[in-house]
Amino acid sequence: MSVGRVAVLGANGFIGARVVEMLHLGRGADVRPIVRSAASYAPLSRFALDGRVADGFDREALRRAFEGCDVVVHAIAGSPEVILGTLRPVYRAAGEAGVRRLIYLSSASVHGQAPRPGTDDDSPLDDRQPVEYNNAKVRAERTLRRLRAGGQVEIVILRPGIVLGPRSQWVTRFADALLAGRAYLVSGGSGVCNGLYVDNLVHAIRLAMSADAARVDGQALLLGDAETVTWRDLYEPIATFLGYDLARVPRVPPVSAAEWRTRQTGAPGVRRRLRGLLPERVRRTISAAIGPSRPPRRSPWDIRAGGGPEATLEMSLLHTCAYKLPHRKATRLLGYEPLVGFHEGCRRTSAWMSFAGYPAADECANEAARRSEAG
Secondary structure (H helix, E strand, C coil): CCCCEEEEECCCCHHHHHHHHHHHHCCCCEEEEEECCHHHHHHHHHHCCCCEECCCCCHHHHHHHHCCEEEEEECCCCCHHHHHHCHHHHHHHHHHCCCCEEEEECCHHHHCCCCCCCCCCCCCCCCCCCCHHHHHHHHHHHHHHHHHHCCCCEEEEEEECEEECCCCHHHHHHHHHHHHCCCCEEHHHCCEECEEEHHHHHHHHHHHHHCCHHHHCCCEEEECCCCCEEHHHHHHHHHHHHCCCHHHCCEECCCCHHHHHHHCCCHHHHHHHHHHCCCHHHHHHHHHHHHHHCCCCCCCCCECCCCCECCCHHHHHHHCCCCCCCCHHHHHHHCCCCCCCHHHHHHHHHHHHHHCCCCCHHHHHHHHHHHHHHC
């Protein structure tokens, strides 16, 4: 099936921007980036595309932005309020604009960060998990199915694993933590990393645009890379590029869900839960008013008061995962097979790290020598 114009919501984000780049440069579709503000569009302006500005909560603005589009890719990321609050406006605006299909980027984490062996695309979902992001994605999928039951726009739900590659937060956060002396490995990082190179995700999105509706409408599809790799396998080339010995990165024990809940009962945890009760628009207004004086967002590699690294529940579950999720259903229904292998993805990511200004191993060694001489 031929595909007309494709609207990409969240086009300024890591995944959305790569979708725009690959669809445009691959000349496989007429792509329309949609972002929340004009400032967000700046990085994409080099493509001279027919971009639009529309808030994901604004149904009328979305309808205008979707006019003339055949497919909408929902790649908006954010808090649970954003994840859930944008679905109805987006779906209804798509219907009013005559869009044929909505491709929603959910997450493999609907099955948890450490899924049980045997889990697949059709395993039952639970929205009472200890990680709230997972619950939001589960509820989002359920909301979309209800909307589809009463609407005309087809839906395809894609569940990528840990999305990797240039600009991925899973790369930059670990690299930054290494450089800052905050990195750690839970149980040595021996758990399975259910990773997906970003270009493989875009490949699956492209396939989902034109797949037969009788096969894919209403389906949820797990996506992953071909290889089974560990978190240590993922981190090793990052550490090597920066000149670090991964064997010297601190090992920390995993934290249980009960321990994590206890830790969250402190004042910072209470404040976070109270903020979570506010509507997203109110939270945005408060954040804008507070401005740069607000405290920085916590990283998985923040240092606890005692001075050493301490694992978060999410990283504990990820680093101890014992099961690789399958993507057989995506292969059967979409014809999906990963195009970029793990090692090639690592090579491309290292090349991007150099381009992005991360200090390569020889630069780190020179800096260490200068510090030693100065000390």
